[in-house]
Amino acid sequence: MLKKQNHRMTRQRKVILEELKKVKTHPGADEIYAMVRKRIPRISLGTVYRNLVVLSELKEIQTIEHVGTLKRFDGTPENHYHIRCVKCGRLDDAPMEIETYLEKKVRRYTDYAVVGHRLEFIGHCSECAKGCL
Amino acid sequence: MLKKQNHRMTRQRKVILEELKKVKTHPGADEIYAMVRKRIPRISLGTVYRNLVVLSELKEIQTIEHVGTLKRFDGTPENHYHIRCVKCGRLDDAPMEIETYLEKKVRRYTDYAVVGHRLEFIGHCSECAKGCL
DNA sequence: GCTTTTATTTTCAATGATTATAAATAAGCG
């Protein structure tokens, strides 16, 4: 890892990254805190928050700019879409490629300099859909 | 307005709705509070929050499930896309129709029962783009 | 118009997520 821009690889930073890469879900800062605490019991919540910011800046991870109430974090930094369950709040990756043409389309009519987009689907996950019978 | 589901049309509710419909921006609860306070100085912030929820439920307005840090509210309840300035946080409607086929596409590969989607573009508004020269 | 019912408002305190601060610690360099 390229941590040569004045960044040190501390144990806490390393473990936070490892734990986040380990799961396929998109935990919030508090969940990551709980996960990491199993390995570093005395770590502080502030350290988790700070490192998630740093790791995002270094493109090691990605922060999902929320649609629920709190931020979620994603272990894979590549841009991709998400799908969220309205009932339980569960968040998964959407099985779909990035539609770059969407940006082309909006550029024709806006005076914004468009640099990206974020797409999120809403629905009921298979678990919660059962309850809708 | 159809406020017959056990909802009363209070002065504060009326003014909040009027003020929100009046602007073309997407103010946060605090901004709406400031706007309304010019007409009802003694209104409380909690009342603003509560009414924004109620008005959303009644489909009179729409709450934009944020991508910044705080919720934004939109005077027009119809679904549409937004475009956000990364520098100043300004939020505008995106000049583009809803792409319903996106949902069709994702449905083919997910076991979620998809009921909607939200798309937001990221960019620099014309004002902020000037500073990028 | 006056009563009554109860949704709503106000004031104020509480919560929950996140960020800031200061002192202590430790990564990575020579």
Added chain:
DNA sequence: CGCTTATTTATAATCATTGAAAATAAAAGC
């Protein structure tokens, strides 16, 4: 090993939002 300073810890502070209790006022009926 010793130094520099990024980082951590612990704790307090902030910010947006929500909850609770008492007071107020819509709307419905008389």
